[in-house]
Amino acid sequence: MANVLVFGETSNQSVKPVTYEILGKLAGQNIEVVTIGDIDSDSQANLAKYGAAKIHKLKGDALDKYSPEGYANALASFIKGGSYDFVFSGATSTGKDLFPRLSAQLEAGCASDLTNFIFEGDNFSGTKPFFAGKCLAKVEIQGPKPHFVTVRPNALGMPANESAGAGEAIDVNAETGNIRAAIKEIIKGASEKVDLTEANIIVSGGRAMKNAENFKILNELADTIGATVGASRAAVDSGYAPHSMQVGQTGKTVSPTLYIACGISGAIQHLAGMRTSKVIVAINTDPDAPIFTKADYGIVGDLFTIVPMLNEEFKKIL
Amino acid sequence: MNIFVCVKQVPDTETKITPTGDGSFIETSSIKWIMNPYDEFAVEQALLIKADNAESTVTVVRVGSTQDTEALRTAMAMGADEAFLVETTENLDSYMTAKALKGAIEKSGKTPDLILSGKQAIDSDALQVPQILAQMLDLPSVSVVVGFEKDGDKITLKREVEGGALEVYEVTGPTVVACNKGLNTPRYASLPGIMKAKKKPLTTLSLSDVGVSDGDRKLKFSNFQLPPEKPPGKKFDAMDEAAAAGVVSEVVGLLRTEAKVI
Known part of the structure; x- marks a missing residue:
């Protein structure tokens, strides 16, 4: 049985769902969780429910906001005090920024953005997408322990079973050291919605949207079904949407439960970024558009007719 | 200012990927190689800073094979002054790559005031090298940067996070900055630029020159395969x-x- 530490990233004291996905997949290992600062009571209960034996809450003045150095220093000194074989995190904005620095501080390896992993006995191996998912490889980690792993949100899915842990909460005084790059301010995004990489449902628009204003119909549909709106590179390069909304090899790689592609032809670099979506609906006037090869449900039709109809139809049942 | 830009050469985004028969990597014989698209923003940012800071030099560093030095020549055609290539045909992991880049930067004889790179390479998608390099050089780092403002020694950086929100960082002194799309509009290399680039110095180093050996390897990749249809x-x-x-x-x-x- 491996000793595993899971970094439970929080947003307003609520632990991010990817943490529970990782805990579920780790069932059977010796699991502890580390958070930065306090967590709410729901999160505390969930961590225990999915198998955390201990929850270490690192506390320090310089930890109220994220900083690569402050978080890495605090976690490195905490990890050095334990005997962990593996340290996991979600491959979120913070996880992807923090874990390389943290692992290098301990001269250890880090496998990033895995879509799956298994333990065979004590041997770990993971699935690492290359070229935004155009191909997959097996990754193994060697060298000094602990070994670091980040896991893509939504890839594992929520655990089907509970495996109750003690969930004992412990406060830890953290040493943050010298922080040279610190956050002065956070500017809120245009959207208050869940990020594309963590969204359950995505509605995406392509070149056929024709302009930025037309994204309104996608936003209306998204509001009805609780989706986040994305865009293809063609739409972003044409100025219809900001790059933060781009799905694909030079944008975000996503794996929602439902992906609705509207007026997206399906360039190879776009398909790479969304092909792992569980269910794909495509709407396009060209019956030969490559997007239809990946679609579970393809609708050959004009998005300006279909999307408002979809919105009305969903409203009837939701 | 000594500005360094780390670049990688990657298969064009339109490339159809085919794993090799033994699954050790992918077929590379017919691939069109380009400079990693995110690295173009790093090169452009370096050139913008150089334009405002006389006496600055822009040095490009790359780890990879000599078969094709497209990325380095492109960067120099855009306006970078000098290039270093750490030559290897092996597929290095992020830790080895960062260590090789560190070695090449040290071999250049110049102390970096700023190190720029793309936020990730679109082949291995690790998003690790800039942060590991920063840790190895004991420098701060900011990744996924879409805003860069320099005021004397102070640099204000905007890092894009979930939902398009921006974390605004202030840093003084040498920093590693990993650039995202949206930071600037990379220039095209001009014809005179391309001609000039041919005469600019390109130094080739070996892995042993930069102190990297197989013992540094942390990640082993195998079983490259296409995802299930x-x-x-x-x-x-x-x-x-x-x-x-x-x-x-x-x-x-x-x-x-x-x-x-x-």
């Missing part, structure tokens, strides 16, 4: 507006009863 889905013709309503209603029904996602 999905079975073909259902396709509905809704070009005729009269038929559209029926199709939409059927698809929404299937999403609920068959796919069970709504």
Whole structure:
């Protein structure tokens, strides 16, 4: 049985769902969780429910906001005090920024953005997408322990079973050291919605949207079904949407439960970024558009007719 | 200012990827190589800073094979002054790559005031090298940067996070900055630039020159394979507006009863 530490990233004291996905997949290992600062009571209960034996809450003045150095220093000194074989995190904005620095501080390896992993006995191996998912490889980690792993949100899915842990909460005084790059301010995004990489449902628009204003119909549909709106590179390069909304090899790689592609032809670099979506609906006037090869449900039709109809139809049942 | 830019050469985004028969990597013989698209923003940012800071030099560093030095020549054609290539045909992991870049920067004889790179390479998608390099050089780092303002020694950086929100960082002194799309508009290399680039110095180093050995390897990759293909889905013709309503209603029904996602 491996000793595993899971970094439970929080947003307003609520632990991010990817943490529970990782805990579920780790069932059977010796699991502890580390958070930065306090967590709410729901999160505390969930961590225990999915198998955390201990929850270490690192506390320090310089930890109220994220900083690569402050978080890495605090976690490195905490990890050095334990005997962990593996340290996991979600491959979120913070996880992807923090874990390389943290692992290098301990001269250890880090496998990033895995879509799956298994333990065979004590041997770990993971699935690492290359070229935004155009191909997959097996990754193994060697060298000094602990070994670091980040896991893509939504890839594992929520655990089907509970495996109750003690969930004992412990406060830890953290040493943050010298922080040279610190956050002065956070500017809120245009959207208050869940990020594309963590969204359950995505509605995406392509070149056929024709302009930025037309994204309104996608936003209306998204509001009805609780989706986040994305865009293809063609739409972003044409100025219809900001790059933060781009799905694909030079944008975000996503794996929602439902992906609705509207007026997206399906360039190879776009398909790479969304092909792992569980269910794909495509709407396009060209019956030969490559997007239809990946679609579970393809609708050959004009998005300006279909999307408002979809919105009305969903409203009837939701 | 001594500005360094780390670049990588990657297969063009339109490339169809085919794993090798033994699954050790992918077929590379017919690939068109380009500079990693995110690295173009790093090169452009370096050139913008150089334009405002006389006496600055822009040094490009790359780890990879000599078969094709497209990325380095492109960077120099855009306006970078000098290039270093750490030559290897091996597929290095992020830790080894960062260590090789550190070695090459040290071999250049110049102390970095700023190190720029793309936020990730679009082949291995690790998003690790800039942060590991910063740790190895004991420098701060900011990744996924879409805003860069320099005021004397102070640099204000905007880092894009979930939902398009921006974390605003202030840093003084040498820093590693990993650039995202949206930071600037990379220039095209001009014809005179391309001619000039041929005469600019390109120094080749070996892995042993920069102190990297197989013992530094942390990650082992194998079993490269294509992702499983999905079975073909259902396709509905809704070009005729009269038929559209029926199709939409059927698809929404299937999403609920068959796919069970709504």
